[in-house]
Amino acid sequence: MSQLMHRAITVVLLLAAVPAFAQEAADIGGKIRETQALVAKEFRQIIREEMMLTDAESKEFWPLYERYSAEKRVISEPYFAGLIEYVDRYYNGDFRDEHAERLMNIYFEVNQGVLRKRQEYVKKFGKVMSSIKVMRFFQLENKVQAEVNAALAVIIPLADPR
Numbered sequence: 001m002s003q004l005m006h007r008a009i010t011v012v013l014l015l016a017a018v019p020a021f022a023q024e025a026a027d028i029g030g031k032i033r034e035t036q037a038l039v040a041k042e043f044r045q046i047i048r049e050e051m052m053l054t055d056a057e058s059k060e061f062w063p064l065y066e067r068y069s070a071e072k073r074v075i076s077e078p079y080f081a082g083l084i085e086y087v088d089r090y091y092n093g094d095f096r097d098e099h100a101e102r103l104m105n106i107y108f109e110v111n112q113g114v115l116r117k118r119q120e121y122v123k124k125f126g127k128v129m130s131s132i133k134v135m136r137f138f139q140l141e142n143k144v145q146a147e148v149n150a151a152l153a154v155i156i157p158l159a160d161p162r
Contacts, residue, residue, distance in 0.1 A: 060128035075113040
């Protein structure tokens with residue numbers, strides 16, 4: 001099994017701990033933020049191990065990556081706030097149609113914003129490394145995000161229409 005898969009499994013295991021946090025509904029926001037930080041740290045390590053950057057590429061890549069990551073984090077913030085709100089409302093029995101509509105709109109807006117940011121950075125990353133390495137970076141990002149999404153799909157309760 002590759003290092004990437006070991007790292008991805010670690011990320012999933014970290015996320016698997018969230019249901020206990022959610023069911024307690026005590027500090028769900030803090031726990032989601034903590035998990036988010038751990039996933040970001042793990043992803044940085046995956047990049048270090050899997051990107052095969054030269055020293056020259058690395059020197060230019062990491063500051064650019066930090067900007068990309070920070071900009072993407074700002075775009076994604078409403079999603080995490082909405083996720084926290086949803087879980088809190090779900091476990092408190094206070095989730096209504098108006099909340100669902102607003103949170104779905106946030107979800108779609110965030111996804112569109114992240115896609116636009118990724119498209120913007122394809123060009124920027126392409127100035128510091130080959131297109132194949134840029135593609136590899138986004139493949140790695142997709143793989144880790146797929147693992148995170150799969151874990152979230154398991155642990156976040158489905159909306160109850162009753």
